[in-house]
Amino acid sequence: MTRLWRALEDSPTLREVIVGWRRQLGTEFDVLRHFFIATSSLPSSCYLSSRDRWRWLVIDDGHRIFARDPKTFEDRCVQRSDVLLHRVDMRAIARQICEAMQGTDRFETLGGTQHLTRVGNLPASLNSLPMYFCTQRYESDVVRSVHLASSHAEQEFVLLTPTNRPMSPEAARWLGRAGGVSIAADELVKVEDGRFLRREDAVTKIQRLLGMEVSESPAYQFQLCGEKHRLASFAGNTFVLNETPGTFYLAIVLASPRQLHSATRLESMRSGIHEVAKSGAVGTQIDEQAKRDYGQRLRDVMTEIEEIQSSAGEIRLAELHAEREMLVQTLKSATGLAGELRERVDADRSRQSVCAAIRRAFKSIRANNAELAEYLETTVNLGFDVQYLPPTDLDWRL
Structure with a gap:
């Protein structure tokens, strides 16, 4: 488990000097530093180094800033930048959680502090339920956060906590009455190179929490989920993509291996305009002058x-x-x-448009599953005709 979640749970104000955050995050600090933003405030006390056994008092007398050892009363002059408080950027954390879960970013702070924030909405495959992130740890504060989230959501919701530290029975009862379910952020996302990535079993865990039917994902799928998303599976990895023209075209060619699909036909299937109507010239590439x-x-x-x-x-x-x-x-x-002068016909314009859309889809897929992106780039031929040529047929669910 990343130390970030424990640090959020143990911080009463979500603000600390850099040395303090470094002590809590250890070797992870450098790759996670972008989650901390400098403020203009000074703390009443802080650590000056990772070796300190207690916090030094921070004093600003208007002319200089110095730190005082409360045990020996030793004074040290310090630079303001060294003792400035840095707050957790909950907006950045929420955004990355949404990206990892393929959800919709809807960040909002509730209750006047960043201890309770609306992260966003889960993807359509998980009923687009709102997600909230609560970093409170004391029972009364957690109960208050449940009330706020429930009033704000006005429906079922998911309450994220930093770790799987057990919720008090009282808080759990209030959460159940409010129609919410709780899960640790650490159970949904992992941290690699300072970025959040969804865990392989994250969707299954949420489905079980919500009482949804949990079915084994097919080995190969590229299936429309609602109107705006597409569920994809390949090499044991299931993820959700935004539906785009490129994913629409890919679904068509995957459904019929080795068949040629003209770019104009693919465009007409998506737009509803018959391809016969798309055969006129659209002008020359250059004029006579x-x-x-x-x-x-x-x-x-x-x-x-x-x-x-x-x-x-x-x-x-x-x-x-x-x-x-x-x-x-x-x-x-x-x-x-x-x-x-040669006329530029619709076929050429369609080729450029369709191929560009499919290449953008490849890029989007690569961000979630590099192996599937490489497979499609190798087996899908682009041009005036688009063709899927797999070395062996796969049983795609489309």
Whole structure:
């Protein structure tokens, strides 16, 4: 378990000097430092080093800031920056929990302190229930937090606590009456390189808490969940994606291995516009004036190349050859037979649009499951036609 959760639970104010946070987090401090924000306030006492056995009194006499050892009355001048309080950035923590759980960020502070915050909403597959994070540890404070969360949610809700420290019977009764369930943040997310990642059994644990049917996830799925999300499973990892044009196209091609799907057909299936209506031209890549300008510049470059070849200006010659190649390719792609300007048709525009959408989907998938992203990038061919070519057929649930 990360020390961060224990530090939040043990901090009465969620504010401490950097040395104090470092003492609590140990070797994890450096990668988690972005969760702490400097304030303009000074503490009444603090540790000056990780070796201190007790806290020093902090005194600001208006001219200087010094620390006093309460045992020996030794005074030390200190820099303000060394004894400034740093508060926990609960907004950043809430945002990362939402990202890890594939939920919706709806951060809000309740009760005047950051000991109770609304994190956001769970994904649609978990009924979009609101999540609250409570760092209180004393019974009366926890009961008060349950009341606040219940009044704010006005429905079932999930109350996150930093660790699985048992809740008092009284607090547990109030939580049950309010229609809430409690689970430790440490049971849902883990910390790697300063980022929160969802644990593999997190969804199953919440489903059991909520009394939802828990079914074994299929080995391979890319299934629409509601209207805005898609549930994906691959290599034992199940996660939720936002539904996008790219995921829509991927679901279609995964459903029919080895079949060619034209980009215009994929677009028409999503937009509802028949692909026959998407065959008109959309104009030329360049106009006649630009074509003349490109031609004139090409002639000028050719002339300069002939002149430089005799004077052996190698660097300039390489630049001119590169420019000539660019001009030739531009004119070649923009013109057809007899030098007529080529029309850009919908098929080319659809190819660019569909392929770009699928590549964005690959990137989104990679953030959750690099193995699935690599598999799709290898087996899904992009172009005017999109085709799924698996080495062996997989039983996809779509």
